[in-house]
Amino acid sequence: MKKLMAAMLAGVLLAAFSPVFANGANEGSGEKVTLTMGSWRTDDVAQITALLKEYKKVKPNVTIEFKPTINVDYNATLRLQLESGTGPDLMYARSYATGAKLLMDGYFADVSDIPGLKSNFTAGNRAPWTAADGRNFAVPFNAIVQVVYYNKDIFKKAGVAVPQTWEDFLAACDKLKKAGITPIANGLADEWDINECFMMGILPGFVGGAEGRRAYESGKVPLNDAKMVSAFQAMADVAKYCPNGFAALTYNDSIALFATGQAAMWVDGSWNAGAFKDVNFEWGTFVPPAPAGKKAAVCFHPDTGMAYNKASKHVQECKDFLAWLCTVQGATVCAEFMPTGFFPMINAPIKLKDAHANEILALTTGKLQDARFVWERFMDGDPSGYVLMNQGVIAVMKGEKTAKQAADALAAGVAKWYKP
Structure with missing residues (x-):
């Protein structure tokens, strides 16, 4: 009986901890998934692609493809994509009313429960991507x-x-x-x-x-x-x-x-x-x-938030990426690979390599x-x-x-x- 109870207890413990291991920072045995990322920054392909390669070291089974749109066309193009069901999995989110409307219309997901969002970003830095009803529709990505x-x-x-x-x-x-x-x-x-x-x-x-x-x-x-x-x-x-x-x-x-x-x-x-x-x-x-x-x-x-598509087929992978952005590790990597002149908003000291960026x-x-x-x-x-x-x-x-x-x-x- 004692052996049986011990075996049952071990099974319960394994089941309890398995989600943590499944979502661990270096887990690489999951199904291979490709996500797309929409953006209005066509000039940043090299930098953001390099950043996303760094994320792949954290989640080897996840590939994120950067697919930007010309700045002046982004808002209209993104809405058309979302309305037609062809929107990206992840996307740059405009601050305030423009971004909030995509949440209220059912296209952006509510990210309020993303780990680290509320503990690592001040209320002031979350506010530009917070709707009138209190829901967060994007993780703060950068400011200018x-x-x-x-x-x-x-x-x-x-x-x-x-x-x-x-x-x-x-x-x-x-x-x-x-x-x-x-x-x-x-x-x-x-x-x-x-x-x-x-x-x-x-x-x-x-x-x-x-x-x-x-x-x-x-x-x-x-x-x-x-x-x-x-x-x-x-x-x-x-x-x-x-x-x-x-x-x-x-x-x-x-x-x-x-x-x-x-x-x-x-x-x-x-x-x-x-x-x-x-x-x-x-x-x-x-x-x-x-x-x-x-x-x-x-x-x-507050220039850019990172949102995810409520209709994405890979919701968990999207949430994992946003959670990584809410860590000091993720913010540090972003600061290293983000184009010069874009600044992380996380509530932690982040060293910038570029002298002019530090000056600004x-x-x-x-x-x-x-x-x-x-x-x-x-x-x-x-x-x-x-x-x-x-x-x-x-x-x-x-x-x-x-x-x-x-x-x-x-x-x-x-x-x-x-x-x-």
Whole structure:
């Protein structure tokens, strides 16, 4: 009888622990599975493929194929894929309303129970991928910083210091222009970048970071108040420091102007830090400065979450990958292989190899922080706050509207659908 009881006890223990072993970090005897990963980052094939090969060392039976879509087509393409049943197993998730809608429509799975999500990420870092009902629809994957790239050699030769206030910034632009140098490489032809990178890069400093933005969202402050007008005016003021014919200048044109030393500065995102590794001049970055008397603030934007398809045939393998992203080990690997200028959001110190990436990340220390202004509450209605702001920025830079008119149009358009 004792032998029988011992055998039964051993069987119970084996059954109890077998799931742990089945999902162990180095388990390699399972069925071979291939997952697909959707993304809007077509430039990152080499880096993300290398990252996914590292994951294969953890789960040898799982292969993840990276299948990105052109950025501007991603939202529409992904929805069509999900609606037709051909969506990827794993996918990059937009933050806030755009991503949350795919959860509410039944396409993204609820990832709230992924191990490590709540213990290794702060509530603030989970919030961009948390729906109104409290469900998490993606694991935080990376964040980006809106910065001003500057040519150190040009600054030194022209006797220009890194500006500490917005007024200093305009004075630096004026000094550079008088020296025959194009101060700013930005243009308008692609439209999105002058809004997302420039306008939303300066807004935290003009309105007071996240707290200031929430005052607009709560209705305590109107969208055409003096601070918003001053931000539109700031965009009008920089127009004369952009290249000749800047209205027809594309995003790639701007990159080329800065990379070839034909412009002293370029206002963009940290995701392009790797594009300048082979330039023949010294460069650095600084945060778009706030007006004199206001606190320094930075747009540290929650850019990418990782979601999985509720209809995937390999749900457990998808959940295993997301759980790995929620570990310090996974975040460390991601930091090593992720493209330069994308930063892990896990609540742990992660060392970055690239000197410029470390410099950019250091810029966020000691400053007010916020996401892009319209992302959380003003993005999803009709007319979208994003579109209204974009139109306003372009109009003031072309001299077609005053800053007050642009702010009034933003406030009036959003008021048609937004209720605090």
